Structure formats: C-alpha cells, structure tokens
Amino acid sequence: xxxxxxxxxxNPDLNLFFAFxxxxxxxxxxxxxxxxxxxxxAGVFYGYDFVVLRVFFTAAITAxxxxxxxxxxxxxDYSILYINPTFLWxxxxxxxxxxFGFIMGGFCPGTSxxxxxxxxxxxxxxxxxxxxxxxxxxxxxxxxxSIYLGYGLGPIFVYESLGIDRDLFVLxxxxxxxxxxxxxxxxxxxxxxxxxxxxxxxxxxxxxxSLIILAAxxxxxxxxxxxxxxxxxxxxxxxxxxxxxxxxxxxxxxxxSIMQGKDYPALLVDVRAPEDFKYFTLPGAINIPLNQIxxxxxxxxxxxxxxxxxxxxxSDTHAEEAWLLTRRAGYKDIKVLxxxxxxxxxxxxxxxxxxxxxxxxxxxxxxARFQKEAKxxxxxxxxxxxxxxxxxxxxxxxxxxxxxxxxx
Amino acid sequence: MENKSTSYMNSYLAGFLxxxxxxxxxxxxxxxxxxxxxxxxxxxxxxxxxAPEYAQSHPFYAEFFREGPGPMKNWLVYLTLGVLAGAFFxxxxxGRLGLKVEKGPRISSATRLVxxxxxxxxxxxxxQFGRGCTSGTALTxxxxxxxxGFVTMMAIFGTGYVLAYFFRKLWLK
Numbered sequence: 001x002x003x004x005x006x007x008x009x010x011n012p013d014l015n016l017f018f019a020f021x022x023x024x025x026x027x028x029x030x031x032x033x034x035x036x037x038x039x040x041x042a043g044v045f046y047g048y049d050f051v052v053l054r055v056f057f058t059a060a061i062t063a064x065x066x067x068x069x070x071x072x073x074x075x076x077d078y079s080i081l082y083i084n085p086t087f088l089w090x091x092x093x094x095x096x097x098x099x100f101g102f103i104m105g106g107f108c109p110g111t112s113x114x115x116x117x118x119x120x121x122x123x124x125x126x127x128x129x130x131x132x133x134x135x136x137x138x139x140x141x142x143x144x145x146s147i148y149l150g151y152g153l154g155p156i157f158v159y160e161s162l163g164i165d166r167d168l169f170v171l172x173x174x175x176x177x178x179x180x181x182x183x184x185x186x187x188x189x190x191x192x193x194x195x196x197x198x199x200x201x202x203x204x205x206x207x208x209x210s211l212i213i214l215a216a217x218x219x220x221x222x223x224x225x226x227x228x229x230x231x232x233x234x235x236x237x238x239x240x241x242x243x244x245x246x247x248x249x250x251x252x253x254x255x256x257s258i259m260q261g262k263d264y265p266a267l268l269v270d271v272r273a274p275e276d277f278k279y280f281t282l283p284g285a286i287n288i289p290l291n292q293i294x295x296x297x298x299x300x301x302x303x304x305x306x307x308x309x310x311x312x313x314x315s316d317t318h319a320e321e322a323w324l325l326t327r328r329a330g331y332k333d334i335k336v337l338x339x340x341x342x343x344x345x346x347x348x349x350x351x352x353x354x355x356x357x358x359x360x361x362x363x364x365x366x367x368a369r370f371q372k373e374a375k376x377x378x379x380x381x382x383x384x385x386x387x388x389x390x391x392x393x394x395x396x397x398x399x400x401x402x403x404x405x406x407x408x
Numbered sequence: 409m410e411n412k413s414t415s416y417m418n419s420y421l422a423g424f425l426x427x428x429x430x431x432x433x434x435x436x437x438x439x440x441x442x443x444x445x446x447x448x449x450x451x452x453x454x455x456x457x458x459a460p461e462y463a464q465s466h467p468f469y470a471e472f473f474r475e476g477p478g479p480m481k482n483w484l485v486y487l488t489l490g491v492l493a494g495a496f497f498x499x500x501x502x503g504r505l506g507l508k509v510e511k512g513p514r515i516s517s518a519t520r521l522v523x524x525x526x527x528x529x530x531x532x533x534x535x536q537f538g539r540g541c542t543s544g545t546a547l548t549x550x551x552x553x554x555x556x557g558f559v560t561m562m563a564i565f566g567t568g569y570v571l572a573y574f575f576r577k578l579w580l581k
Binding site: 002003004005006010015016017018019020021022023024025026027028029030031032033034036037038039040042043044045046050051054055056057058059060061062063064066067070075076080081082083084085086087088090091092093094095096097098099100101102103104105106107108109110111112113114115117118119120121122123125126127128129130131132133134135136137138141142144145147148153155156157158159160161166169170181203205208 | 416417418419420422423424425426427428429430431432433434435436437438439440441443444447448450451452454455466467468469481483484486487488489490491492493494495496497498499500502504505506507508509510511512520521523524525526527528529530531532533534535536537538539540541542543544545546547548549550551552553554555556557558559560561562563564565566567568569570571572575576578579580
C-alpha cells in the first residue's frame with residue numbers, strides 16, 4: 001500500500017502539496033517543543049535543558065519502530081523508501097563541522113527557520129550564515145570533492161554495519177533512549193537544583209515507556225512477516241485457483257483475440273528469454289522474461305484493465321511460474337496460454353479439421369468454421385499485420401524524487 | 409525560567425508527534441524530512457540568477473539544472489514553506505511572536521549575532537558534507553536505521569559536547 005505516491009495511490013503532481021502539509025506539521029511540532037529558543041537547544045550540552053535529546057530520540061524511536069510495524073503489517077513497502085547513502089568520512093567531517101555550528105550558533109537549520117519566523121533575530125542571522133556556508137561549499141566544491149564523494153558505502157543500514165539483527169538493534173536503541181531519558185532528567189534536576197515538589201509533580205512515563213518497549217519486543221519475537229505487501233495473495237487462494245484451472249486460456253481463445261485485434265483486446269506476454277523472443281513469437285506479443293515479471297516497470301502494463309493479459313512460454317511451465325509470481329504479488333485476471341506455444345502451433349496450424357457432418361449442431365458448425373478460418377489466417381500470414389493493432393503497453397513508473405544531494 | 413518552559417509542549421509528546429510526522433512523510437512520499445535542502449536551493453537559485461553561465465558550468469550548481477524543473481520547484485522547498493507556516497501558526501497561537509535576540513546573560517547582543525552567523529555558516533557548510541543536517545540526515549536517517557544517520561548524529565553531538573567547555577561563556581550564567 002504505502003508509500004502512497006510512489007505506489008501510484010496518489011497523483012505524483014500532489015507531491016509538493018503533501019510536502020507543504022507535512023512541513024506544516026513539522027514546523028508546528030518543532031515550535032511547540034520549544035525549538036525556537038537557542039538557549040533551550042544549547043542546554044543539551046550543559047545539562048540545564050535536555051529538550052533536544054528528548055524530542056529527538058523520542059521521534060527517532062517512534063518513527064523507527066512505527067515504520068517497521070507498518071512494514072510488518074504489509075502497509076508500507078520498506079524496500080522503496082529512500083535510505084540516505086553513507087559516505088563515511090564525509091558524514092563524519094560534516095557532523096563535526098555541524099557540531100561547531102550547533103555550539104556556536106545554538107540552532108540547527110530546521111530550528112533556526114522556526115526561530116526566525118517567530119521573530120528571533122539571532123535565528124535570522126543563523127539562517128543568513130547558513131546561506132553563506134552553502135555558498136562557500138559551492139565555491140570550493142572541487143577541493144572538497146574527494147572527501148564528499150569518497151568512501152561511498154551506499155544506502156547501508158546501521159545494524160548491518162554493526163553485524164547484529166535488525167529487530168534486536170531496534171530493541172537496544174529503544175532501551176538506550178529510555179535509559180538516556182532517565183539519566184538526563186536526573187542530571188537536569190541536579191544542574192538546575194529543581195525543587196522536590198516540581199520533581200514529584202511530573203507525570204509518570206511508565207505507560208508510554210512500556211508501550212514502546214512492547215512494540216520493540218513484538219518486532220523482535222514476531223515471526224517473519226506473513227505478507228510482504230498489502231496486496232499479497234495467500235497461498236491457499238492461489239492453490240485453489242490453480243486446482244480450478246481457471247487461469248488457463250485456450251489456444252483458440254488466443255487465436256481469436258489475435259484475429260479480432262482491437263475488438264477483443266489482449267496483451268500476449270512472452271516470458272521466454274529475449275533471444276527466443278527475437279527468433280519467433282506470437283503476433284503482437286511483448287517480451288517480459290520470467291525473471292523480470294515483477295519488475296515495477298511492468299506493473300501498470302500487466303494490470304491495465306483495458307485488455308486481457310495472457311502469459312506464454314514454449315510449454316506452459318515458465319508461463320505458469322510467471323503467473324504464480326504475479327498472483328502471489330496480488331495481480332488479478334492474468335491468464336496462462338494452456339500448453340504454451342507448442343500447443344498453440346499444434347492446435348491452430350496442424351490440427352485436422354473435421355469434415356462437417358450432415359446435420360451439425362450450431363456450436364459444432366461454428367467451431368469447425370472458426371478452426372478452419374484460424375488455420376488459414378495464420379498460415380497465410382495475415383496475423384502479421386495485426387501486430388500494429390496490438391495494444392501498446394503504457395509504461396509509467398513513478399520514481400521517488402531523489403533529495404537534493406547535500407540537502408537535508 | 410521554569411514558568412516559561414512549562415508553556416511549551418511536553419518534550420516526549422512533541423517527540424512522539426514529530427515521529428508521527430516523520431512516519432507520515434515516509435508513508436505518503438517514501439522519504440523523510442529536511443530543512444537545509446531548501447537553503448541550498450535558495451543559494452543555487454541566487455547564484456544562477458546573478459551568474460547564469462557560471463552556474464551552468466560549475467559542477468556543484470549545474471547538477472540542479474540538468475534535470476527536473478529547477479532548484480526551487482523542489483520537495484524540500486515546499487516542505488520548508490510548510491515549516492515556516494506551521495511554526496508561525498504555532499508561535500502565534502502560543503503568544504511567542506516578537507522580535508528578540510536570545511542570548512546568554514554574559515554576552516552582548518552583538519556577540520550573540522556574530523556567533524549565530526558563524527554557527528549558521530558552519531552548519532550550512534557541514535550540512536553539505538553530511539548530505540543533510542540534524543533533521544534530514546541524523547533524524548530521518550535514524551528513523552530508517554541508516555548508518556549515515558547514526559554516524560552524523562554522533563559526530564554532531566559528540567563535537568558539541570567536546571566543544572561545550574570552550575564556548576560556555578556564550579550560554580551559561
């Protein structure tokens with residue numbers, strides 16, 4: 001199901017609109033949390049106010065566990081989320097320079113925007129400084145390039161880097177965060193000499209803390225996700241559909257669709273290797289090799305309701321494998337050419353047409369006429385010109401827009 | 409001091425809500441949050457307006473003109489417009505609007521502004537190396553468990569703690 005825009009549930013043109021809406025929430029929460037105040041922010045380094053640590057870590061563990069739970073439920077396809085790539089030295093150098101910026105300026109970019117817009121003059125100076133800093137990077141880009149682009153490790157995960165299980169890492173992260181909350185509260189009280197009555201009037205965080213631990217433990221002990229995605233079909237349904245053999249389409253039906261062209265639109269999908277496809281195939285067929293059948297670029301082609309889709313290979317073995325894959329991924333109404341190309345050739349080209357009986361019934365008569373017509377049709381090469389009338393697959397992929405590199 | 413801080417939202421509640429905003433961002437658009445990217449777009453657009461040919465030929469700036477609708481019609485720019493509107497709304501609701509220089513008691517406003525400018529400069533520069541700032545790389549990166557997110561977060565805060573002693577005059581009583 002999610003992410004909604006890359007999966008096509010929401011028109012990508014609305015992307016920028018949603019950016020604005022999400023920004024509203026982001027700005028509102030940052031301001032409400034007190035992030036427009038540089039002295040509150042800097043407090044994290046001196047122990048008199050740990051609001052940064054609390055907000056930051058609570059958001060991180062909420063989002064980390066939440067995203068994994070959504071992914072577990074099959075509501076979010078984690079594999080297409082944008083994972084920021086790791087350039088090790090650049091990340092460290094950048095982080096150290098940003099550390100200087102934080103302690104000197106008392107803001108980070110997001111919080112400075114929040115401060116500036118409600119009238120903090122120091123935040124406005126910070127924002128101006130930020131423009132200058134980015135400009136300096138641009139001017140000296142060539143000398144920075146080797147650090148900037150060096151040690152590119154790709155979009156790697158921290159649990160891979162540490163060599164531990166993902167869900168175990170999340171549990172440890174949650175426990176570390178909760179411990180940090182406890183300890184920093186003690187430090188804060190000591191530094192500020194908080195009176196006892198204020199300390200005791202604080203709400204108890206036992207319930208929210210237990211809930212987040214529970215969520216992390218749940219992720220750890222649950223077996224691997226029953227469904228990889230929202231649309232996935234379960235095994236029993238697929239087996240019963242296979243047993244009913246309703247996913248087959250007969251050579252005659254395929255021949256009929258080729259002969260009728262756009263009056264009976266069908267998309268024939270050759271799942272054999274590209275070499276075989278080039279050598280020969282059915283008129284109007286397109287080639288999607290078996291191993292690419294679930295590639296996202298073909299999704300809209302295979303799911304287009306304007307035509308029927310029939311998969312074929314030499315026999316029906318590979319086509320049926322392709323059908324299984326697509327069915328498992330939740331695609332519906334895709335057919336398999338029964339017996340594959342071999343059966344098609346035998347049926348349409350080579351079969352003997354029964355001579356018409358003296359008093360044939362209506363169906364027999366029509367069948368015999370159709371068979372004869374089909375045989376001649378294909379033998380005469382009439383099918384070839386139908387190629388241009390075959391439905392042209394509409395290929396539309398919604399890519400996640402890559403963030404401006406170096407932006408954040 | 410204590411009275412004032414109670415007018416802010418509970419930090420854990422704010423963090424939880426921020427986490428939900430982050431999840432919503434990923435759920436709808438497949439990507440997280442960011443704040444310094446928009447500043448970069450502004451810088452690039454400005455350079456391109458002042459010196460278009462230079463921007464087209466420069467490796468750092470030209471990247472943003474090669475493809476797409478240009479640096480300003482960008483996800484992060486619209487996100488940032490939202491941040492500004494949301495923060496203004498929040499500040500207005502809670503009666504926190506007003507021009508003011510916030511500083512430690514031991515320094516003058518001029519000193520504070522010079523250091524704010526320098527801090528912004530460092531952060532702007534660092535965010536380029538880090539491919540994002542505290543929200544874009546550290547927070548968003550930690551939410552999806554990326555190595556870059558954790559490394560950047562530790563580098564930012566680690567450096568802050570190492571330097572805290574030397575800059576204490578800026579902030580402490």
